[in-house]
Amino acid sequence: MKTLLITAAALTGLATMSVEAKVSSQSELRGYSACVEAAQPDFKGLVLNRIYYLDKNAQGNVYYLNGSAWQDGERVAVRISCDTSSNGRTLLTTTNNPGSFALQDGRTPIQIATQ
Numbered sequence: 001m002k003t004l005l006i007t008a009a010a011l012t013g014l015a016t017m018s019v020e021a022k023v024s025s026q027s028e029l030r031g032y033s034a035c036v037e038a039a040q041p042d043f044k045g046l047v048l049n050r051i052y053y054l055d056k057n058a059q060g061n062v063y064y065l066n067g068s069a070w071q072d073g074e075r076v077a078v079r080i081s082c083d084t085s086s087n088g089r090t091l092l093t094t095t096n097n098p099g100s101f102a103l104q105d106g107r108t109p110i111q112i113a114t115q
Contacts, residue, residue, distance in 0.1 A: 021051050021109035028054060028061070028110060031088030035063045038094045039080045043069035046078070053107040060085045060092065064101040 024032060032052060040046055048067035055062040065080040077100050083092040103109060 021111040024110045024112060027086070027088045029088070029112070031061050031082070031084035031091075032063055032065075032110075032112070034084060034088060034091040035065060035080060035082035035094065038082065038091055039065075039096055042096050043078060045070040045075075048080075050112045051109050052112070053101055053103060054110050055106050056086070056108070059083075060090075061088065064107060066100040 036046075036048065046067055046069045048065055052066070053064035055064070061084050063080075063082045063084065065082075067078055067080070068075050069078050070076075076098060079097050079099050079101050081095045081101070084090060085092070101107075
């Protein structure tokens, strides 16, 4: 019984880790860029992950970005969230905090499209 529980837990962990990111569309990339542009002045040496999370809803899109920046001579994890219109042209709100976001229900992992 104990072995069965350990195996089930391991398989559950693998299933959650196997979520693949889709490549960003033009409107998603537009919203992502607006979010980065708004947050850039708040951080020194901001470096963002190539994967971000996106939650689409009727009011617009919510972007969740993870990265790092310099703070007091050390590299620290930062997280940035932004609300945009559904087409990504209008930035509604931006929030910056220490830490990082994780994949949750409703959030789709998106990979930055190469141009």
